[in-house]
Amino acid sequence: MIVDFRTLENRSVIEADLCIIGAGAAGITVAREFVNSRLQVVVIESGGFDPDPDTQSLYRGENVGVKYYPLEACRLRYFGGTTGHWSGQCSPLNEEDFQDRPWVPWSGWPITKTELDPFYKRAHVIIGLGPYVYNDDVWRMVRMDGPRLDPTKLQVRFWQFSRRLRFGQVYRQDIQNAPDVHVYLHANVVNIQTTRGGSAVDNVEIRTLEGKGGTVKAKIFVLATGAIENARLLLLSNRVEPTGIGNSSGLVGRFFMEHPEIDCGTVLPIHPAQFLETWRRQWLEDLIYLPGFRISPERQMEEETLNCGAMITYDMDPDSGMKAVLDVASSLKRTGKLPDHLWTKLWNVLTDLDDVAAGAYTYFVDKKEPLGRPTLVRIVGITEQAPNPQSRVSLSEEKDRFGLNRPRLDWRLTELDKQGLSLLPRLMGTELGRLNLGRVRLADWLQSNGFEAATGLRGGPHHMGTTRMSDDRKKGVVDPNCRVHGNANLYIAGGSVFPTSGYNMPTLTIVALALRLADHLKARLI
Amino acid sequence: MNLTRRQALAMGLIALAISLIPRGMATVLVVGDGLPGEWVRPLDCLRDLFTDLGPPRDIGHRYLQSFPQERNRALLERAITGEQQLYDARQLRTLLAHKREHDFSTGDIAVVDGWVLSRTEARACALIALL
Numbered sequence: 162m163i164v165d166f167r168t169l170e171n172r173s174v175i176e177a178d179l180c181i182i183g184a185g186a187a188g189i190t191v192a193r194e195f196v197n198s199r200l201q202v203v204v205i206e207s208g209g210f211d212p213d214p215d216t217q218s219l220y221r222g223e224n225v226g227v228k229y230y231p232l233e234a235c236r237l238r239y240f241g242g243t244t245g246h247w248s249g250q251c252s253p254l255n256e257e258d259f260q261d262r263p264w265v266p267w268s269g270w271p272i273t274k275t276e277l278d279p280f281y282k283r284a285h286v287i288i289g290l291g292p293y294v295y296n297d298d299v300w301r302m303v304r305m306d307g308p309r310l311d312p313t314k315l316q317v318r319f320w321q322f323s324r325r326l327r328f329g330q331v332y333r334q335d336i337q338n339a340p341d342v343h344v345y346l347h348a349n350v351v352n353i354q355t356t357r358g359g360s361a362v363d364n365v366e367i368r369t370l371e372g373k374g375g376t377v378k379a380k381i382f383v384l385a386t387g388a389i390e391n392a393r394l395l396l397l398s399n400r401v402e403p404t405g406i407g408n409s410s411g412l413v414g415r416f417f418m419e420h421p422e423i424d425c426g427t428v429l430p431i432h433p434a435q436f437l438e439t440w441r442r443q444w445l446e447d448l449i450y451l452p453g454f455r456i457s458p459e460r461q462m463e464e465e466t467l468n469c470g471a472m473i474t475y476d477m478d479p480d481s482g483m484k485a486v487l488d489v490a491s492s493l494k495r496t497g498k499l500p501d502h503l504w505t506k507l508w509n510v511l512t513d514l515d516d517v518a519a520g521a522y523t524y525f526v527d528k529k530e531p532l533g534r535p536t537l538v539r540i541v542g543i544t545e546q547a548p549n550p551q552s553r554v555s556l557s558e559e560k561d562r563f564g565l566n567r568p569r570l571d572w573r574l575t576e577l578d579k580q581g582l583s584l585l586p587r588l589m590g591t592e593l594g595r596l597n598l599g600r601v602r603l604a605d606w607l608q609s610n611g612f613e614a615a616t617g618l619r620g621g622p623h624h625m626g627t628t629r630m631s632d633d634r635k636k637g638v639v640d641p642n643c644r645v646h647g648n649a650n651l652y653i654a655g656g657s658v659f660p661t662s663g664y665n666m667p668t669l670t671i672v673a674l675a676l677r678l679a680d681h682l683k684a685r686l687i
Numbered sequence: 688m689n690l691t692r693r694q695a696l697a698m699g700l701i702a703l704a705i706s707l708i709p710r711g712m713a714t715v716l717v718v719g720d721g722l723p724g725e726w727v728r729p730l731d732c733l734r735d736l737f738t739d740l741g742p743p744r745d746i747g748h749r750y751l752q753s754f755p756q757e758r759n760r761a762l763l764e765r766a767i768t769g770e771q772q773l774y775d776a777r778q779l780r781t782l783l784a785h786k787r788e789h790d791f792s793t794g795d796i797a798v799v800d801g802w803v804l805s806r807t808e809a810r811a812c813a814l815i816a817l818l
Binding site for chain 2 (some may be wrong): 601
């Protein structure tokens with residue numbers, strides 16, 4: 162059942178077994194696990210079914226560290242959350258991401274990849290992915306001959322793309338029809354109220370933008386509002402514990418991690434069409450796989466680098482007919498409108514019909530993305546970021562419309578964060594050279610002043626680490642079950658619990674961890 | 688200007704890489720056969736591997752700027768061919784291909800203007816630069 166909180170009486174008190182704060186990928190996943198459970202589950206969502214500028218502006222905050230996106234542009238505050246602009250690119254974390262690596266300070270998860278594997282497999286179904294395969298076996302599945310890389314240096318790792326992208330649309334009906342799950346829209350949590358000793362949560366306070374208030378009381382609470390907002394809400398909820406909930410060790414908001422992403426170089430393929438045929442998206446009926454490179458675990462250890470991967474992209478000749486067709490299709494898909502310079506694009510199509518015909522054949526007959534006319538082949542590197550307590554979310558002096566401090570993000574990078582991005586294109590250079598597939602040219606920033614000279618440095622935007630998981634309350638905010646240390650009934654879901662980030666996109670892991678959390682909560686509640 | 692130089696280097700690299708395919712595309716190459724039994728200096732063979740010596744020469748100059756101690760024809764020839772005697776450009780091409788693969792496998796690379804090259808490739812270019 163889905164209810165607009167604004168239609169309730171002022172100061173309504175809602176009681177439930179489980180209260181989930183946030184209806185994004187994590188929150189919806191946990192909620193769906195309780196459909197037909199006969200438990201009363203409440204989901205509190207700040208937004209409605211569609212993006213709304215007033216609600217979205219609640220995400221605004223300060224950026225004081227590495228140049229970053231406006232915070233309100235990174236996350237979507239409505240039913241379905243940030244899956245509303247998600248590209249759907251998925252891959253699980255690697256084995257070594259979970260391990261304690263001596264050269265990576267604060268590394269190591271209290272759970273292993275093997276423990277998470279069954280949940281990754283279940284997450285595949287929810288996200289709409291294919292078989293749980295990401296290694297060289299995919300080449301065989303897509304009937305391609307992969308390159309014979311030296312696996313002790315460089316490995317192939319695939320990404321898959323979700324067929325159930327927008328959780329808000331895909332799972333709305335499930336939730337709507339569930340008698341035991343109640344979603345309250347337009348309901349903003351403004352305080353998490355703990356009991357007198359601070360050892361448990363008693364209730365959460367709700368406010369609407371129009372000023373209506375309310376309270377939700379539950380046996381168990383799950384905070385699932387994203388890594389910045391999770392930390393902010395814990396820090397803001399300081400009526401009992403002055404430094405905020407779960408913050409006795411001062412770790413809430415610290416260890417903010419992104420996936421720094423940057424062009425690392427270019428490839429000069431010996432046979433460009435053949436090269437791009439291998440490294441572009443591969444379709445297997447309606448499943449899409451994208452091959453990428455990664456530094457082998459052995460090499461990471463030898464060179465003491467972070468985990469790092471790369472994908473191949475390319476620029477298309479701007480005057481090619483196929484590029485014009487793709488631009489029009491992309492604009493219609495994204496905005497529902499025709500693109501700018503439509504006449505130029507039509508002219509390009511008419512004067513380059515050979516290219517368009519070849520592309521159409523590739524698309525409709527070969528069931529592949531058309532290559533168009535490639536010009537520059539790029540290596541886009543994506544790296545893990547080392548956990549760093551100085552990279553953090555704290556509270557800004559600036560207040561939102563509820564009078565609550567906005568978040569202040571101080572994203573920081575270290576030399577260690579750069580090393581994988583520096584090593585990977587060199588390894589690609591040696592391996593592509595050895596196989597005589599092409600030659601690699603390192604990006605200018607790798608030849609000169611490092612990150613400072615890099616103009617294209619960006620993030621996912623993926624937010625992780627601000628309520629990290631650890632056995633030890635002095636090293637983490639939540640325990641291995643995602644329960645806040647020192648609090649009996651407050652759990653956290655989402656990327657904020659990642660102790661380390663790997664280099665892979667986080668949503669698959671977020672959903673897997675949410676399923677694991679749901680199992681744990683069921684065992685407690687049922 | 689910068690772009691033009693890069694394009695020139697890129698063209699050079701393509702020619703270089705293709706030249707190192709043992710039985711590769713001969714279309715862009717002018718391959719001198721050499722007479723059986725006649726010993727050929729590597730430098731002469733290299734000359735035969737390229738239709739345009741400009742781009743590899745540019746790479747070679749850059750390599751020599753980074754490794755001035757290698758600015759010596761005899762030294763570079765020895766480094767490339769070792770003790771092996773060569774009779775024609777085809778043999779040199781095969782030798783270079785093997786050495787290229789060995790260099791990349793063992794990590795013996797040279798980064799020249801950002802390009803990740805095998806040491807032998809870079810030295811071959813340096814030899815051309817000393818023409």
